Amino acid sequence: MFSWDDVRARTMRHRRLIPLLVDSVAWAAGLFAAVLTRFGGDLSSKRLAGTAAAVLLAVVLQAAIGHTRHLYRGRYRYASFDEIRAVAVTTGATAVGLLVVDVLLSRHPVPASAPVVGGAVALVGMLAVRYAHRSLRHRSRRPDVRTAAPVVLFGAGEAGALLLRSMLHDPGGRYLPVGLIDDDPHKRRLHVLGVPVRGSRHDIGPVLAATGASVLVFAVANAEAELVRDIRDRTLAAGATFKVVPSVSELMDHPVAVEDIRDVQVTDLLGRHQIETDLDAIAGYLTGKRILVTGAGGSIGSELCRQIHHFRPAELMMLDRDESALQAVQLSMDAHGRLDDPAVILADLRDAEQIRAIFRTRRPQVVFHAAALKHLALLQRYPAEAVKTNVLGTRNVLDATEHVERFVNISTDKAADPTSVLGYSKRITERLTAWTARHREGSFLSVRFGNVLGSRGSVFTTFSAQIADGGPVTVTHPEVSRYFMTIQEAVHLVIQAAAIGGGGEALVLEMGEPVKIAEVARQMAQLAPAPVDIRYTGLRPGEKLTETLFGAGEVDRRPFHPLISHVEVPPLDAAQVARLQVDGEPGEVIARLAGLCAAESAADRLYRAAS
DSSP states (O other): OOOHHHHHHHHHHHHHHHHHHHHHHHHHHHHHHHHHHHHTTOOOHHHHHHHHHHHHHHHHHHHHHHHHTTTTTTOSOTTOHHHHHHHHHHHHHHHHHHHHHHHHSSSOSSOTHHHHHHHHHHHHHHHHHHHHHHHHHHHHTSOOTTTSEEEEEEOOSHHHHHHHHHHHTOTTOSEEEEEEEOSOGGGTTOEETTEEEEEOGGGHHHHHHHHTOOEEEEOOSSOOHHHHHHHHHHHHHTTOEEEEOOOGGGGTTSOOOGGGOEEOOHHHHHOOOOOOOOHHHHHHHHTTOEEEEETTTSHHHHHHHHHHHTTOOSEEEEEESOHHHHHHHHHHHOTTOOTTSTTEEEOOTTOHHHHHHHHHHHOOSEEEEOOOOOOHHHHHHOHHHHIIIIIHHHHHHHHTOTTOSEEEEEOOGGGSSOOSHHHHHHHHHHHHHHHHHTTSSSEEEEEEOOEEETSTTSHHHHHHHHHHTTOOEEESOTTOEEOEEEHHHHHHHHHHHHHHOOTTEEEEEOOOSOEEHHHHHHHHHHHSSSOOOEEEOOOOTTOOSBOOSSOTTOOOEEEEETTEEEEEOOOOOHHHHHTOOOOSOHHHHHHHHHHHHHTHHHHHHHHHHHO
16 A cells, blocks of 8 residues: 555665665776776776676675664765764775685685775765765755845854854855954964855954955854954944854853844943853752752842753742742743742742741752842832841741751842942841851852843843933943943852852852943943933942952952852851841931941951951
8 A cells, every 4th residue: 555654765765775876886986996007908808807796795795894884774864974984984894805805715806906995996986975965965055145144254263163054054044154254363264164264353344345244243152342342343334234142151051053143232342251160060069959049030040040950950949029020930941831830939038937838848958049139229218128138038048948958148249348238238148148057067158249231120221221211321420330240150150159169158259350330331322223321420328439349358269260259258146137127217227237237347357266
């Protein structure tokens, strides 16, 4: 009975015979060439018969040996590198077998040199046919020159090569690479997948003009901000469009590809950093563990969940009091995520009984405590709310951690020599965590870093909203500066820091050089579709002109990781926090918070003297 399955099976069998037919013809050509070379035109019927017999034996041996290596059974993709290796081994073994048979026979059908020379010629023929097939296949998969836009790539390194391959293997692609630009002088006149390196950054204008390209793609996955800005300025000056590929920290789950190309963002213009990660150390404390993330719906918490998810924890519990934010982070990891999933926990840190019940029933082994109120200006007006969530909420979580193996408190650079409600409250959480480290068996530590670009409430989102509204962009002071990281970079280092941190420490993440907020505003204004003004409004209460990552007396030690510093934190008895009153005028609450932090100086001296 006729069926399409039978037709497909028969077609596949016939396709598998094509490589054997090619290799058989190659052996015939190789052996006849070897015999002709040996005897010239003096080919008697006896020699022709012997050569024909040798060809037949070679074909049988090639088929038999190739069959044992699955060469002609569909295991290898035709013209793939794996198949080429199998062809070389099979052909070599066939040549050896043919030579042995020829030597053992009393009447040699061909000269002793024929199997060796013929095998070499045959192998060249086999590889030549496969190379031609591979080249034709690649050419057929190139983007259509009639519809694809010609582009030039800056960067002929690994990221550029991966992007180039992705472009050239997409028949329906919108980009056709016509040239590469790289500052490395050793790459001059280099061709990558057939695309030439046409010069350095100084040649961007002429190269774009010569190739007719209207787009330049910055294909360096990790680059300093200065380089990104310089290449962008040169590209725009040449009248072309500037696009970039994401950083490595953004591409942690896949190599760079065409679909990753995007417009430049302010995060690219402020700097992207290469982060070396000890994956074995991270996997050792995340893989197969029950992990809880508080504040999972926030910017840091949600990125923590996404990155932790890649390490295959036994259970990932996401806790937040914002139900919409919880659904959003769940959907970002699973398109079919449902809010009745036990991984989603709706709870408030202020409810001590509920937090204890969650820890008692779910028994998390690793906790990332990212839940906090963090808007500096708003907390200055409502300090009691900072106490209830940041301080007492953290104490509630720490009280519940009887069986936790590792606890990571997410802090901020504002906790170093604090001057604001946010800084006071986060410094207290660092000290509470250090106190718990001395009274619990697990490892309890804090991780401190600066501003995170793209997080909710950051200057990035504020400026974006102001630009969308037509401006002006408001900056407090022309000289105010802050440390910045992208969300992906910050969370990447948080996870790494938690693997190497000791109990009671605060781990301070390397943030690079501080950036002036006015420069952030200027870069974002340049990306705006229309001119936007920048207006200065003056420093707000509790706001510093410049931030510091280390407090007075803290020493920058980096014993394990070049981007992570370890500082000692003096413990603060939880009983003192329990007596912290939240009633009264905002000024009174702020004074109590400041007083609790001011009492730290004496405790500091005693603690450091004892340690």
